[in-house]
Amino acid sequence: MNYSTRVNICGVHINRYSFDEVVEQIVHHVIARSAPQYVVTPNAQHIVILQHDSLFRKIYQKALLVVPDGVPLLWAAKLFGTPLSGRVNGTDLFERLCQVSSERGLKVFLLGGRPGASDKTAQVLQARYPNLQIVGKYCPPYGFESDSKELQRINSAVQEAAPDILFVALGAPKQEYWIYDNYQQLGVPVSIGIGVSFELVSGMIKRAPKIMQGAGLEWLFRLIVEPQRLCQRYLVGNTVFILLVLRQKFSFSKL
Numbered sequence: 001m002n003y004s005t006r007v008n009i010c011g012v013h014i015n016r017y018s019f020d021e022v023v024e025q026i027v028h029h030v031i032a033r034s035a036p037q038y039v040v041t042p043n044a045q046h047i048v049i050l051q052h053d054s055l056f057r058k059i060y061q062k063a064l065l066v067v068p069d070g071v072p073l074l075w076a077a078k079l080f081g082t083p084l085s086g087r088v089n090g091t092d093l094f095e096r097l098c099q100v101s102s103e104r105g106l107k108v109f110l111l112g113g114r115p116g117a118s119d120k121t122a123q124v125l126q127a128r129y130p131n132l133q134i135v136g137k138y139c140p141p142y143g144f145e146s147d148s149k150e151l152q153r154i155n156s157a158v159q160e161a162a163p164d165i166l167f168v169a170l171g172a173p174k175q176e177y178w179i180y181d182n183y184q185q186l187g188v189p190v191s192i193g194i195g196v197s198f199e200l201v202s203g204m205i206k207r208a209p210k211i212m213q214g215a216g217l218e219w220l221f222r223l224i225v226e227p228q229r230l231c232q233r234y235l236v237g238n239t240v241f242i243l244l245v246l247r248q249k250f251s252f253s254k255l
Helices: 019-031 044-050 054-061 071-079 090-104 117-128 148-161 174-186 197-202 210-214 218-225 227-250
Strands: 006-009 012-015 037-040 107-112 133-138 165-169 190-193
Touching: 006 071, 006 227, 012 044, 019 037, 019 090, 019 190, 037 174, 044 054, 044 071, 044 227, 054 174, 071 227, 090 107, 090 117, 090 165, 090 190, 090 197, 107 117, 107 148, 117 133, 117 197, 133 148, 148 174, 165 174, 165 197, 174 190, 210 218, 218 227
Parallel strands: 037 190, 107 133, 107 165, 165 190
Antiparallel strands: 006 012
């Protein structure tokens, strides 16, 4: 890992690439048919989890790319005097990679999401990009990670489809755990955890207005839309993230 191209935010080393550079890096890796790798998209919640989850940290350390999904990470990097090149939002990255895949003849697989989300997302994407090759989509049942037969069913489906890019929408850190456990066996050039992107692209969950996205308030919009599910994550998690950032800023030696 080349740390010179990364910014340290609370012990997590994040790539400085711009959005377009991240897309270019991923597509280059796929076309070169390099060894299977994966990409992670940290936000403030991930940073908090990584402080106490050693497996999650290990997964991050071995990722091909660690790209800043959350605007608060951009603010923190700027506060530290090591600015990043911009936000690499997971949903935007998903959509752009599907666009590029349709242009370059690359195959994609959609794994996860709520029931029906991958089907609706496939419809939206193929209407937008008629040449996009979606070679598979699958929504695992709740608790699949503890069911060996279901895990094998998923692996067999992905291996048979042989995609170039595997989009995994299982939520963090479950999606990262699953990718790490399976990416080498699956042989897919690039796997990416993208959270609730299927629901956002399909319209099952309304996305924040552009002005709120740009202002770093997409989390607030989602909290308003899904308060019961996201209250703990955002109100408590964001507060912890702020405290971690302040600790790094004013007493770096303690990190």
